[in-house]
Amino acid sequence: MIVYILCFALFLVGIYGALTKRDLIKIILSIGIMGYAVNLMFILFAYKTGASFAILTKEGINTNMVDPLPQALILTSIVIELGITALLVTLAIRLFEKYKTFDITKIRRLSG
Numbered sequence: 001m002i003v004y005i006l007c008f009a010l011f012l013v014g015i016y017g018a019l020t021k022r023d024l025i026k027i028i029l030s031i032g033i034m035g036y037a038v039n040l041m042f043i044l045f046a047y048k049t050g051a052s053f054a055i056l057t058k059e060g061i062n063t064n065m066v067d068p069l070p071q072a073l074i075l076t077s078i079v080i081e082l083g084i085t086a087l088l089v090t091l092a093i094r095l096f097e098k099y100k101t102f103d104i105t106k107i108r109r110l111s112g
Helices: 002-020 024-046 068-099 104-110
Strands: none
Touching: 002 024, 024 068, 068 104
8 A cells, every 4th residue: 555655656756846847857857757657556556466477377377367468558658758758858958959048937038
């Protein structure tokens, strides 16, 4: 139970950083933290105590096994998060080249 609360606290840290920080790099890191918290929570929901690998045994199909579908979905989510992070970093670099700052309040003032 405590692990779920810690995952939720990690998600709240990401939300806090994304909503309150003014630096683009800190906002990108906060979005990454939120993604990792969601992935961890999803894996924890799929966890079964005492379960084994999802493989066939000599006796037939193993009935007490971990579902491999959430693991595959999390791998896909990690790849998508990597692409989103790369896009956000590229956008931050282009904004820095144009405005010479990562501060979003200054960028808002400079845009016309």
